[in-house]
Amino acid sequence: MNHPNIVQYCDSFEESGWLYIIMEYCDQGDLYTKINKQNGVLMPESLILDYFVQICLALKHIHDRMILHRDIKTQNVFLTSKGRLKLGDFGIAKVLNHTLDLARTCIGTPYYLSPEICENKPYDHKSDIWALGCVLYEMTTLKHAVISIYLYDIIMIVSSLKPVI
Structure with missing residues (x-):
């Protein structure tokens, strides 16, 4: 997928029974590490907005192609020294055949699971x-x-949330 906010695939090869995948290098690490390095100091709203828009653009790109990422989390959002955010790690992504298709596999990272997946x-x-x-x-x-450190607690909390409109 060619998009400025998606980590680019470069090449892959197999050697001695191992698969090697070469991806674009994002020299500033991931968003998870950046958040942890804040040491309690909140990020500026303008930076948060910029990051949020970039992630939205990446998601729009893949969703327009009927691809579910299924593991959106701060560890899978990468940063470059030019201020660009890139969505990566499509290891558990799923391509839907039709617009109305649904996925059924319970997969993802607990802190980011939607109510549908939890249920x-x-x-x-x-x-x-x-x-x-x-x-x-x-x-x-x-x-x-x-x-919570317990998966069960996370699932129960997320499952019990009611939408507020």
Whole structure:
């Protein structure tokens, strides 16, 4: 996928039974590390907005191609020295065949799981949007939206949330 906010695939090869994948290098690490290096000092709103827009553009690009990332999290958002954010790690992504298709595999990182996934229901691109909201929350507060060391607790908290309109 050729997009300025997606880590580019360069090449792959197999050697001695091992698969090697060569990807674009993002020299500033990942968003998770940047957030942790803030040491409690909130990031400027303008930077958060810039980052958020860039992640949105990457998600729009893949969703327009009917691809679910399924593992949106700060560890999979990479930074370059030019201020560009790039979405990476498509290892568990899924391509949908039709606009109305739903995925069914319970997969992803606990802190970013949508209610549909927590309830073992079919899901679509909206689960990536939920995870994007979790990333935005993390950028603005420097902590996870749902905090627990136990997967069961996270699932119960997320499953019990009711939408507020």
